[in-house]
Amino acid sequence: MTRNKWILLALIAVAVVAFFVTGANEAFTLDAIKAQQAQFQQWFHEDPWTVAGGFFAVYILMAALSLPGAGLLTLLAGALFGFWIGLVLVSFASSLGATLAAVIARTLLRETLETRFSRQLARINGGIEREGAFYLFTLRLIPIFPFFVINLVVGLTRMRLSTFYWVSQLGMLPGTMVFVNAGRELGELESLAGILSPGLILSFVLIGLFPWIAKAVVAVLKRRRLADEYQRPSRFDRDIVVIGAGSAGLVASYIAAAVKAKVTLVERHRMGGDCLNTGCVPSKALIRAARAAEDIRRAPSYGVSAGEPSVDFAAVMGHVHGAIAEVEPHDSPERYRGLGVDVVEGEARLLDPWRVQVGEQVLTTRHVIIASGARPRVPPLPGIEDIEVLTSDNLWELKALPKRLVVLGGGPIGSELGQSFARLGSQVTLVEMGPQLLPREDEDVAREAAQGLEASGVTLCLSTRALKVVAGDGDLHRLEIEVNEAGETRIEQLEFDQLLVAVGRQANVEGLGLEELGVGTRDNGTLDVDGGLQSVLPNVWACGDVVGPFQLTHASAHQAWHATVNALFGEFKRFNVSYRALPAVTFCDPEVARVGLNEREAKEQKVPFEVTRYSLSELDRAIAEGDTTGFVKVLTVPGKDRILGATIVGAGAGEMLAEFTLAMTRGIGLNKLLGTIHPYPTHSEAVKAAAGVWKNANKPERVLGYLERYFNWRRGGGDDADSSSQPVTGDRAGASPERHEASSLSSAQSND
Structure with a gap:
């Protein structure tokens, strides 16, 4: 950051601190404004230009620094100056202040925030690129975000400041009119009975209805803009x-x-x-x-x-x-x-x-x-046009089992089909450019999936890039690859009869x-x-x-x-799509099922989380069936049982995931899952067991200490705990008491 930027940042910081230290923020309350209303009006009558100019400057400063109180200042403008003068003052002051706020954000923060919050800014930038000034106008008319947020965020975009100013002036005008009128009505209030005056009631009704009215206006404007460009039918089939x-x-x-x-x-x-x-x-x-x-x-x-x-x-x-x-x-x-x-x-x-x-x-x-x-999607590999490539579209027309099959891509499709063909008897080699299978999943999840594929006979070539296809005279072809191991690369060739491409869609x-x-x-x-x-x-x-x-x-x-x-x-109510509780299953063996965030995504999004893990090697049903591979991993809000995401690896993972998906969709926490009776012995008990592991890690130690003393006293002992009590150790330390009679105890505990 340059010296001038540091100076500007210091001045802004001093102004913000002074606003709160001097108690100016307490002056911008409705009670304080009503108490001083008569004095303000007297000053205005004595020196209207100074008072109006001072108000104008204060409003610009508060809007530029994104300080709280702009809404009350808008009401105050109506109470002090009346509707028309108040409207002019607030309309121009708010637009100028918003533009200054955009300039400050653009000067101090754009480079940093564009890098750090690129995903969050993508939607705003996309909207502006798509619709330009009209997009900002809709944000102003229907404030999806508070106005100060729009000032800062749009300031980070590449919109011209002149465009930002006039669109803000126009877009904020209807809302400004409603609030200034409400302030005028409040300013004329002389008794409590006046609260029921039709004018004041109408003003607050307009404040409540304004977003709906504005939304309808925007819809009409969009349709009008379309109708101007295309000939709209008079009726529709x-x-x-x-x-x-x-x-x-x-x-x-x-x-x-x-x-x-x-x-x-x-x-x-x-x-x-x-x-x-x-x-x-x-x-x-x-x-x-x-x-x-x-x-x-x-x-x-x-x-x-x-x-x-x-x-x-x-x-x-x-x-x-x-x-x-x-x-x-x-x-x-x-x-x-x-x-x-x-x-x-x-x-x-x-x-x-x-x-x-x-x-x-x-x-x-x-x-x-x-x-x-x-x-x-078929990648533009040199030579690939010389052979008939298999994809998930034409694969199902195969008449004979490929003897040597090379699979390009280690995502869900490549993993599922590669393992299946290996189990049916093909010699399968899977080539993945990244360092792990299933690139969207956590490393421990990908590792279990990779071991499952290798156990089925699939040869994995990870951190490997396909370079070109060399077509043979008959059915035998070669794929040239670049293998990266321990920072060193080497060129190899893989022979194949069929090449299955699964690198995306x-x-x-x-x-x-x-x-x-x-x-x-x-x-x-x-x-x-x-x-x-x-x-x-x-x-x-x-x-x-x-x-x-x-x-x-x-x-x-x-x-x-x-x-x-x-x-x-949509004219009445619109719904945005939420993917927070969207489940996904990769049907390889072991299955990989997930809903919500995993550890990788939580870290990328800087979401605080606590991890609870339960190994299927402790599940009685899995032991009985001899299929103990895998685990349940749950991410929760630290110190709370609210589920942020769950990943299950193992047999039947996709079926077990439904309980976590329901819990996330309906706001059910791990305590409720622990308190739900699950039939024994079933795979679904792993869900309850994972909840039990969480409960054990978050048990109220102080309360349990008091209970230990209480029971010791009831047995006739002293204040000291029974010397025979020992902490749980070994492989099952921290596991849920999820076996037989202990299950009812955990259920009662969770219902408490």
Whole structure:
């Protein structure tokens, strides 16, 4: 920081300290203002320019330094100067003060805060980049954040100060009028009976209703701006057109039809999208077949011998396609037409915000929901175009089991499919650029998953970068890789018959006409929408994989509810999507399931947390089944039982996670989970056991000390504790008393 910046910072600090030390903050209370009102009015009548000028300067200073009291000063302006003079003074003073606050933030803090709070500033910057001055106008008109926060945050952006000033002047004017009028009414109050005066009541009603009124005004302005650019139809054929019949589109159209809206669902390929045809359903069917083969291999550990399993890959794929066929009617056009949805097959393209062309047909609609999904991303490796690459889309057309399979990508898809093919008999090598599998998970979680894959026969190449593909004359090809170990790199080649690419997915945004209408995309290629899933066009919404950030079937359904409800009823109430309690499961062995924050994310976001860990090696059901791999890890607020996140690694982790997801969604803490009766012996007891570990680590030591003395006294002893009492030691120290009769004691304790 330069010398001039330090001087400016020191002056601001002195001014702020002086404001509180001198007791000036106590002067800006309603009682203090009412007590001095007569004196102020006398001064104003004697020297109006000095008093008005002094008030103007004080208001600018308080707004510039973001000091508390600006709201009361606005009321005071109405009480002292009347409506019109007060309105002029406050309107210009607040705008100038806000601009100075933006200048201060830009001068002192922009470089530092842009680096430290880049994620928090991304939404504001995105909105300004998308809509410019209109975005700031909506923030001023409907203050999502307090005005002083808007001053500081927008000051950190690249908006021109002249634009910031005039938009602030215009956007704050309606609210200023309401508050100045309320102040004028308060200034004329002469007795308590005056509190019930119609004018004062109306002023406070306007303060309460202003956000709703302003929201309606902004909506009208957005529609007017659209209507000026495009020709709005005089009437509409439909309430909603949904583009894409994957999980997001199906849920959106179902909800719209359920509330009797007229909805058209457009799909260019197959109903059900990736989940039914190429994702969830076929992959889980394959995983089940692979697990059956692994169960046969493990059978001797239970005293059952069946020999090495014989895998008929054609029959395995028959099982996969049979599962798809059995689920398919749930997502069929016939079913959705029966629910009241108009299902249309074809390519959809937006001609303008209200017209969607499908083939030769043009549909007019009040709202459009984009649910076009995503597709596997194939990296531009040299030589990759010379071979037929497998992805999660075309994998299911394989006729023969690959002898040598190389998997690119160690995320959930690569891990699940790589392990499954290894269990079915392929020689699998998995290549991951990062230092661990499942890059979003904690290191200990990734380590358990890696051990599970290696136990299944997968060769892991971590910290390894794919360089190029060398196509062979026949079916045998090579992948050139760069391996990084202990800071040293070496070049190797992997032979393969098939290359499965699982390095992420790319949003389907092309060909929809969105770019021509100004609907932009983020850096990762997903559509740019706000927290309510609304695009820059107020009647165009998006949900599912085309939006992200979580490309999961249940995340798509969760978003679809918000997009549909906001589209149909957003004039009255809008809902922003929350991912705080969004569960996710990777179906490898051991399963990895998580909801909320993990340790890595909590540290990145600087969220204080306490970790509670319970090993499945202590769970009786896991011991009985000989499958003790894994653990339960819970993050809580330090000293409290409120759950910030939970991760489970082990058999059935995805099923156990539901209890933590419910707890986070409904605000249930670990004490309540500990007080819930769980059947014995089950895997779900691990949830209660983890809560017991937390309770033991947070038990009231002082109260227990008093109880120890009390029981010692009741036994006829002295004040000293029984010398035979010893602390618990060994592997089970700190574990929950979660065995048999002790379970009822922990339940009673948690209900206390």
